[in-house]
Amino acid sequence: MRVKDVNELVQTVFSGLSPLIIEDVVDEGERVVVRARTPQDTAVCPVCGAPSGRVHGYHWRTVADVPVDGRRVVVRVRVRRLVCPTRGCRHTFREQVPGVLERYQRRTARLASQVKAVAKELAGRAGVRLLAILAVGLSRHTALRALLRIPLPTGREPRVIGVDDFALRRRHRYATVVIDAETHERIDVLPDRTADTLEAWLREHPGVEVVCRDGSATYAEAIRRALPDAVQVADRWHVWHNLCEAALSEVKAHSSCWATVLGAPLYDGPRAQTTRERWHQIHDPLDQGVGLLECARRLQLALNTVKRYARADQPERMLLVPKYRASLVDPYREHLRKRRTEDPAVAVKHLHEEIKALGFTGCLNLLHKYINQGRADTDRSHISPRRFARMLLTRPDNLKAEHHELLAKLTAACPEMTQLATLIRDFAQLLKPHPGNADALTHWIDQARAVDLPHLHSFTRGLERDRDAVNSALTLPYGNGPTEGVNTKTKRIARQIHGRAGFTLLRHRILLG
Template identity: 65%
Template sequence: MFSGLSALVVEGVTGERGVIRVTARIREDPVPCPVCGTPTGRVHGFHHRTVADVPVDGRRVVVSARLRRLVCPVLGCSRQTFREQVPGVERYQRRTTRLPDQLGSVVKELSGRAGARLCRVLACYVSRSTALRVLMRQALPPPRVPRVLGVDDFALKRRHRYATALIDAETGERIDVLPDCTTQTLVAWLREHPGIEYVCRDGSGSYSEAIRQALPEAVPVSDRWHLWSNLCGKVLAEVRSHAVCWATVVNPARPGGMREQTTRERWHQVHKLLGQGVGLLECARRLDVALNTVKRYARMTEPTAERRAPRYKPTLVDPYRDHLRRRRAEDPAVPVTHLLREIKELGCTGSANLLVRYITQGRAEGGKPVTTPQRFARLLLTHPENLRDKDTALLRELSAACPEITELACVTGKFAQLLTPAEGNDTKLTDWITSVRSVDLPHLHSFSNGLQLDRDAVDAGLTLPFHNGRTEGVNTRTKRIMRQMHGRAGLPLLRHRILLRGPLHSATTDYGPEPRS
């Protein structure tokens, strides 16, 4: 029970209300002088020292030890008297060495306030300041140079301040945390830690420049998840730009809506004024719109027609839509009150206002609603084996809307196959870029140009098994740590907590879903 006090002679144990008090004394053995090292057992006096030990039976343990003040036998020694220390207790501390070890495990996970609250439940009463001191007193693991380094940034204050996390991309072990994400800071760190062979990173220009300056012989590896994420954004932009083609495939009779009509009218107004020689700024003043809006319409060769799907919620009138459609086709002037009476006889419990809104929104005559660009892009980016039968049919119908959409579906599937690392993917990527540039997909052209600018790293990412998934996992756990501290702590404490955590488990090493899953 009191194994940590084996160096003391326990004279008595008393149990009070929530506290166990242990009375002990030091063994009467000679103690060396802290200055000259001469052993002595000559007692000058006594004093008492009170320290806390690990709880027992859910109650605090307080040890009151009687210590000796000894006299140094050497006449010329600078320390004539000295006090002996309690075994198992550091100098100037009021806790045994095993109690801070237990507290350290708690505060490493919960930090200050939350750690102090849990310690009180465990019968270890400490303040939040003491909990932080126990946390900061824990030694960090010795730094080492990994073979494969993972580099990624995380937000200290979103859109304002960012820091850089460095980990071992093979094991997930935290290596270091840099206070910013600038090129100079990363260059200085890399030059102080030579020996890195591979560096996994995203498409950040500052990181790529730092690697080029500090580690010219290291192989930069572009993260495949970021490549796929960038492609997803470009595919969505292409889908939106071709909404005129595919939006009418599902429901040709449906009008474009007020958004499309307003866009077309404003496009004609802008180009009419520009044709009369009116400047861009004067156009903005006359039309009462922003200058950037006028510039965007001026760059358009023809008005866009993005059609959005109405986000209707299920109503009580939906089961009777066929009856309403048939009655309005027979008699377009039929009053709403007659329709309401007829569907009530069929069992509808809705109100007149609900029926009026249902008819006004065009839901009585409309067929399937027009799908959204987001959903269409998601169908294009999902693996065909993971699509339902109706989604597969819808994707086949939408992809045949125009040749560009057909080519978009084809090149998207080919790029997804390259995301599985294999030899020869760099050659296939060259063929893929050539095929993309031969079709009229301007957003994918910009994506392919970006791949060419970082071609060495992209080739390494598509052929080597290394990735930045473990770094992203560390960033996810860092966000949880920052939420625990609610922004009250600075970077030193955050860095200490990040580096104290061990490597990620094997079950959580891969970051995010597989592409097209």
Template identity: 40%
Template sequence: MLIKELFAVLFPHLVGVCVDQVFRSGTTVRIRARTGTMEAACPACGTPSQRVHSHYERRLSDTAVGGQEVLIHLRVHRFFSRTSTCAKATFAEQIPGLTVRYGRRSVRAAGALQAIALALGGRAGARLADRLASSVSRMTLIRLIRALPDPGLDAGPRVLGVDDFALRRGHSYGTILIDISTSTVVDVLADRTADTLAAWLRAHPGVEIVCRDRAGAYAEGITRGAPHAIQVADRWHIWRNLGEAVERTVTRHRLQALIAAPSTTDTSPPAAPQVLLRSPADRQDRIATRTRERHAAVHALLEQGQGLREIARLLCLGRNTVRRFARAASPDSLLVHDGTGRRPKNLETYDAYLRKRWAEGCTNAELLHQELRALGYHGTSTTVRQYVRPWRAGTSAAPAATRSPTVRQATGWFLRNPAKLDPDDHHRLQALTTACPQLAALRLHVRQFAEMMMHRHGQIWRPGCTPS
């Protein structure tokens, strides 16, 4: 009698079955049990049935006892369904609190593994489950988490973050909703349309602030679904907007700054050949011609009332490319000031070392190639031989040509943290801002705006302060 009471206390979920045997097999405790059910209800139609079809043995993993894994061998019945219109001809009985359909674990073991998975995740949870419940893999724990139903959400968070993500880049996109206060995902929408977002906001009232990206569909959806909510842009998109404004300003004033103050980091003699700078209007190369033709075609279709998606289809261009051409007032703003037009060679990184070794008398291209390989160069000896071939005509190394910074490089100098800027880049940025008052004002405004964003203090920012 005492053993039965002890068994009922330790295994309350086995009270509804008949335990025939408990034995140990290796490090596993095995329990043989059977059901005494004479009648069971069909899970499809709910009609009870007493007609037994057959019986079979189920193996259920249970929680550990005394540090030992427990395996239950449960013999259950299969019944015939009595309703002729039922979709099921036969069905297996289920023991409340012990089994579920297609389950290979007891209800108590499954609950323990779900709690471990939610608390620790995959790898750490698998190590703890080996001690407390049963041996499972990390992927099993992750599948248990995914099988849990989503928690209900009656009201929306006070501060909601809205952004899109690619299900299939360029084809299918969805919308992710985040509670900014807790940094947790609230919901995921199937698309990024205004109707879907507006319907979600109406079904989940209480949103006071919405932090979103620059998509017009989101602005429309928020206005319709939560008209009283304040719409703000997140810090990433604000900084991106600033970066685009900085790039346009640098494009307009870079030529003036470089003519007034060429690169000061060049250590070549004054007789070194200089790079001739050309304005966008003077460029007649293939890229400039193609840019002007595309700009004219995009704006011609815009005047006809065509949308960006339709223009992209007609011109066989990406939608982002069409949007960039549509926003540009003239094709010259899309052209970067060009120097020689050639791409820098990989060897130009090692130009100073090559000139130093050439001045020391080392003129063997194969030996120079071996030394460069030790420094990390991955090119061939033929490239080195072609690079130093013009030097053999004179008695000394030819001076390096001055290369002007690109718009992308200069924009990066303005947007980068001054404390993390290389001394050489800092010196070149100082030369640009000294030669051009507009770029100097731009540098000051960018620093002020960065301080406002990073430290969350400052004065009201007025767009009119941005230099033209």
């Protein structure tokens, strides 16, 4: 192969090797070998910086390059060892070719960048499998070393940050991620979620003015100790989630009211009788002035159980509607209801044959169970407390027309449900940050405390305990949503490197983004 042809080939296929003088290209079947040499220019001593062109000797370097035509490329370069002209400096040094040959490397710079890009996205084993398809052979340990050699980004001093914890080992070990809440860039990952660790980090970054966090009292204490003048912003999603939990508890407590609208029966059996008896056992000493903790000790019950029964002003508030899942019989409920109204003595076997002709694919036992539960006699299919609560908490524009009608009927079942629906709608409007929301929240809390909704009262007490952070969440545009997004991506990263997910490696991948 002529040199002229090789030079033309370099400009098209081996353009990344243009700083070298290619002398030959050999096709060895499974790989392509490129023989080259360095140009005869002077090189700079890496110690003193003096240029030198005096040759002490030659030797060969072998490095891998990006594949061509699905085959590995090996570059064998003859490099010079030069003599340093400075007296007292090192005697000789080997020339380097920046951008192509780096010191101590066995891959060209462009191949190393591709390996790092794959390792950054896929880490060890998965990255190695992809690189093998691309005709780049290396071990998973080498891929991880290449990943750890990627320099971490050094961003500016953040003004607004978001902090949140994530599990290294669920229920055992946790870590803390810190991001820039304005640019969503990852700043640091702390090895635990203790107040001392976060406090030490905040003291090293005194320029932080706003900290977005969840309801963690540990983080709140660390921020108060390290940056007493910093503004703490609660997470709006967690505030809304706490309201959802309180609303669901209120819906369950008033099952005896709204369930009658659907004709759905409450539990009426040994379990219901036990619930009534326990309600009286707990309320009798409470009415005599016994405290919650002493009542729990006397009855040998958990304190939370006593609190739950104490919130109910009557035993019926503790009874729930049965939890029924969707059934194959549901589409034929109106037919069954109509037939049983016309002929109450109709046999279930005859009903099974009739709905089977209409397309029913279930068995006779399923129909028996459906009728015995009373689900065929109600005006409409049964809904659970969770579904009712979900309709209360859903944006009205996202509800269907039939859901609006059902929701209006259910909320009108008792005054407490009507008041709950109104309070939920009013609070949802506060989640859009506005400077006047702090005063509006005070008015909302007063309204919530004026109604007979004990679980909502507990929610308002939680708001008061962290009132400053909640006020900031409802008035400032910052939030902890981006931090939660980083945690979601962290779970994917942890699954990819399961088994080798040491904190150093995991932290490196998180900060690389």
